[in-house]
Amino acid sequence: EQIEKGGYDHFMLKEIYEQPSVIKDTYRGRLHANEGLIQMAGIEDNLEKFLNAERIIIVACGTSWHAGLVAEYIFEEFARIPVEVEYASEFRYRNPIINRKDVVIAISQSGETADTMAAIKLAKENGAFVFGVCNVVGSSISRETHAGAYTHAGPEIGVASTKAFTTQITVLTMIALRLAKAKGTLSNSVFHSYLQELEIIPEKVKEALETNERAKEIAAVFKDAPNCLYLGRGYNFPVALEGALKLKEISYIHAEGYPAAEMKHGPIALIDEHMPVIVIAPKQGHYDKIVSNIQEIKSRSGKIIAVVTKGDTQVRELADYIIEIPETSDALSPLITTIPLQLLSYHIAVMRGCNVDQPRNLAKSVTVE
Ligand code: G6P
Numbered sequence: 001e002q003i004e005k006g007g008y009d010h011f012m013l014k015e016i017y018e019q020p021s022v023i024k025d026t027y028r029g030r031l032h033a034n035e036g037l038i039q040m041a042g043i044e045d046n047l048e049k050f051l052n053a054e055r056i057i058i059v060a061c062g063t064s065w066h067a068g069l070v071a072e073y074i075f076e077e078f079a080r081i082p083v084e085v086e087y088a089s090e091f092r093y094r095n096p097i098i099n100r101k102d103v104v105i106a107i108s109q110s111g112e113t114a115d116t117m118a119a120i121k122l123a124k125e126n127g128a129f130v131f132g133v134c135n136v137v138g139s140s141i142s143r144e145t146h147a148g149a150y151t152h153a154g155p156e157i158g159v160a161s162t163k164a165f166t167t168q169i170t171v172l173t174m175i176a177l178r179l180a181k182a183k184g185t186l187s188n189s190v191f192h193s194y195l196q197e198l199e200i201i202p203e204k205v206k207e208a209l210e211t212n213e214r215a216k217e218i219a220a221v222f223k224d225a226p227n228c229l230y231l232g233r234g235y236n237f238p239v240a241l242e243g244a245l246k247l248k249e250i251s252y253i254h255a256e257g258y259p260a261a262e263m264k265h266g267p268i269a270l271i272d273e274h275m276p277v278i279v280i281a282p283k284q285g286h287y288d289k290i291v292s293n294i295q296e297i298k299s300r301s302g303k304i305i306a307v308v309t310k311g312d313t314q315v316r317e318l319a320d321y322i323i324e325i326p327e328t329s330d331a332l333s334p335l336i337t338t339i340p341l342q343l344l345s346y347h348i349a350v351m352r353g354c355n356v357d358q359p360r361n362l363a364k365s366v367t368v369e
Pocket of ligand 1 (some may be wrong): 108109110111159160365
């Protein structure tokens with residue numbers, strides 16, 4: 001097992017560090033930035049289905065569901081197709097409206113999650129076209145779907161999903177870009193700049209991994225906190241959910257993710273000098289809005305840990321701790337902002353003496369409902 005961990009103390013840490021290379025593996029042969037092309041067999045063969053879709057319904061569970069939420073923002077912005085994201089477990093039991101013109105995308109690392117599998121069967125029975133985004137080749141979900149695209153994350157051993165999440169986002173971003181090209185919903189120059197940016201994302205993820213020491217320092221301060229709040233807006237709202245999920249999964253600290261603006265409708269009541277609030281506040285996106293959210297936290301004495309773009313000055317003045325990440329566009333930022341949050345959870349869990357790779361009560365793949 002020590003050999004399999006490749007010198008890292010835990011599989012989770014190894015998998016966090018693999019992200020630059022597995023993101024590259026995931027777009028290799030599919031993303032051709034210089035030619036302005038995206039080629040994915042599963043999409044090319046079914047392009048009409050996607051272009052005629054009146055709606056895309058994404059079904060998934062856990063971290064894969066969070067990747068689905070990021071995809072909702074990306075698909076709607078890039079390809080202007082309405083998207084709904086459903087917990088597979090809710091979808092299958094609520095008599096949903098599914099039309100022949102719906103495309104259902106099922107996202108699953110393992111390809112074995114029982115609820116996601118059941119949602120796929122239901123969608124198929126109702127005549128929808130079902131596309132899978134799986135990591136495990138030949139898995140049940142990859143066989144049950146009409147077509148699909150694999151993430152090339154390699155085996156993910158740590159129960160808390162890390163590299164599966166970023167590679168799912170990579171695949172879903174490429175699909176959205178391919179559809180945008182076919183539909184003409186992005187200008188040529190914007191389309192090209194996204195391709196180029198996606199191509200250099202692994203470098204930026206590598207740079208984001210340099211926050212490891214900083215994450216460790218911050219972990220030492222907050223490791224005994226009983227609660228934690230994660231806030232983000234827009235593309236980084238799902239990242240806030242994912243950050244909170246990572247922390248609760250492996251450290252057993254109660255954590256909630258919230259859209260930053262929604263804080264005033266409830267969570268703000270929890271804020272006092274004992275409450276760590278992790279705010280995802282990159283320069284791109286709704287920066288001014290998030291700055292005012294940070295001010296609201298500060299005036300209630302909350303402890304602010306902010307993930308900011310390198311060179312940020314405004315948030316630095318307000319936050320108790322900052323973690324600097326490289327700049328990228330708003331739409332691709334989840335691939336970067338999520339990295340320090342993974343590291344922060346990891347170090348907190350290690351410092352609390354938790355079993356990082358195999359947290360209590362959780363399974364890597366949930367094949368029962
Ligand atoms: C379990 C795992 C999570 C995972 C979820 C969905 O709860 O512990 O890490 O996100 O299942 O799994 P899937 O394999 O369908 O992505």
